[in-house]
Every structure is written in structure tokens, then in C-alpha cells.
Amino acid sequence: MNEHLPVVTLDGPAGVGKTTLARHMAESLALAYLDTGSMFRCLALKLGPDAELLPETDLRGRCAEWTFSIMGKGRAAALYCNGRPVGDEVRAEEVGMLAARIATVPAVREVLKTAQRKMGETAPLVAEGRDMGLVVFPDAKFKFFLDATSEVRAKRRLRELEQRGEQVDPARLTEQILRRDDLDRNRVTAPLRPAEDALLVDTSRLNIDEVLAVMLRHIDEHGGARSLDCHRAAGASPVRQ
Numbered sequence: 416m417n418e419h420l421p422v423v424t425l426d427g428p429a430g431v432g433k434t435t436l437a438r439h440m441a442e443s444l445a446l447a448y449l450d451t452g453s454m455f456r457c458l459a460l461k462l463g464p465d466a467e468l469l470p471e472t473d474l475r476g477r478c479a480e481w482t483f484s485i486m487g488k489g490r491a492a493a494l495y496c497n498g499r500p501v502g503d504e505v506r507a508e509e510v511g512m513l514a515a516r517i518a519t520v521p522a523v524r525e526v527l528k529t530a531q532r533k534m535g536e537t538a539p540l541v542a543e544g545r546d547m548g549l550v551v552f553p554d555a556k557f558k559f560f561l562d563a564t565s566e567v568r569a570k571r572r573l574r575e576l577e578q579r580g581e582q583v584d585p586a587r588l589t590e591q592i593l594r595r596d597d598l599d600r601n602r603v604t605a606p607l608r609p610a611e612d613a614l615l616v617d618t619s620r621l622n623i624d625e626v627l628a629v630m631l632r633h634i635d636e637h638g639g640a641r642s643l644d645c646h647r648a649a650g651a652s653p654v655r656q
């Protein structure tokens with residue numbers, strides 16, 4: 416049997432609450448936190464609209480201009496791109512859509528997968544995204560796949576964006592979430608899908624604390640957070656790709 420990597424993976428569709436949950440989980444377990452959606456979002460912003468239409472070699476070269484690192488643990492965890500913190504500007508729904516488009520390109524996924532994998536091999540961490548459990552960290556110690564109805568997800572995303580002071584049209588937001596679901600679930604490379612050994616959690620009727628409790632209980636019952644401790648350095652210094 417393969418040795419497990421001391422990584423907790425959280426996968427699921429847009430708006431399911433992964434980012435909030437992964438942050439809480441990283442805080443509870445005092446682990447580093449890797450937000451792979453923000454890596455795609457950041458690249459999407461740097462490369463600009465229609466980047467997915469560029470010839471593959473050009474795109475690969477442009478992706479290579481950007482390197483990612485993570486710093487800190489739990490609440491203090493942060494993602495850096497070329498040494499600068501990735502800011503809130505990547506959280507806009509339009510940027511999410513651009514990210515979903517470049518995420519369909521195998522060359523982009525490959526570049527980011529290599530970077531993500533290296534970070535996971537350097538320090539125990541919580542990694543969230545779409546293909547963490549199935550593709551990037553198939554040997555992760557704990558895997559979760561979160562889901563909720565598209566109506567619930569649209570409401571959650573609406574609340575999140577409004578709290579950040581963004582004006583959004585609910586109908587347009589629902590349409591964007593469904594469009595992103597379609598891109599994420601039906602792309603050829605690494606489509607959104609749960610790993611066979613992931614715990615599936617339907618969060619439609621649960622709040623953040625309840626989902627977190629389900630996940631932490633699962634970890635407790637399967638070796639506990641101690642099983643994430645290992646000889647690898649625990650991320651005191653920047654973890655670079």
C-alpha cells in the first residue's frame with residue numbers, strides 16, 4: 416500500500432463553502448492551507464480574457480512566469496504569487512469564470528498540479544479545489560467531497576459577495592454558477608469528481624460548524640490529527656513550488 420501523504424483534501428463545486436471550511440479546518444488542525452482555486456484565479460487575472468485560446472506552448476511559457484508559495488498556518492495562512500500576497504481581487508465571480516475557462520486547458524492544469532504537489536510534499540496541509548483527492552493528492556490521508564444543491568450554493572455565494580460589498584444580480588450569479596458547474600464537471604482533463612475513498616458530505620442542510628464537526632469527527636475516527644504529523648517540516652518557512 417502507498418504511504419499516505421499528510422494532506423487533507425476538500426473538493427467540491429463552486430459556492431459549496433470549501434474556502435471557509437478549509438480555512439477553519441486548517442485552523443483547527445494548525446496546518447498550512449492551500450487554496451488551489453486562487454491559483455487558477457490568479458493566473459486567469461494575469462493572463463487575461465481568452466487566454467485559453469492561446470497556442471499551448473505560449474500558454475505554458477506564460478504560466479511559467481508565475482510561481483506560487485504559501486506562508487503561515489490556519490487563519491494566518493496566505494497564498495503568494497511571485498512573492499506578493501494574492502489579494503481579494505481574485506474572489507470576484509467574473510474572475511471565477513475566467514479561472515474555470517483556463518482550467519479546461521491541460522497545459523495549465525499540468526503546471527499548477529506540479530506546483531501544488533510540491534507544496535503538499537513539503538508540509539502537511541489542507542488543500543481545497545476540484546481535483547485534489549482524485550488527481551493532485553491521490554495518496555492524501557483524508558479526503559472530503561462537499562456538495563449542495565445549486566440553489567443553496569448560489570445563495571451562499573451571494574451572501575459572501577454581498578458581505579464583501581459587491582453588488583451582484585442573483586439571477587446572473589445562479590447562471591454563472593451553473594455555467595461553472597458545466598465547465599468544471601465536463602472538461603476532459605481532471606473533471607470535478609469525488610475520489611472513491613473520499614467522504615461525501617451533502618452540506619445543503621448544514622451550517623459551517625456542522626460540516627466542520629462531521630469532517631473533524633471523521634478524522635478523529637480514522638487516526639486523528641496526529642496521523643498527519645510526520646517527519647516532514649511543518650511549514651514554518653515559505654513552501655515554494
Ligand code: DC
Pocket residue numbers: 429430451452453455456511514515518543544545546547595599
Ligand atoms: O474554487 P474556486 O471557485 O476558487 O475555483 C475557481 C475555478 O478554478 C473553478 O471554477 C475551476 C478552477 N479550479 C480547478 O479547475 N481545479 C482546482 N483544483 C481549483 C479550481
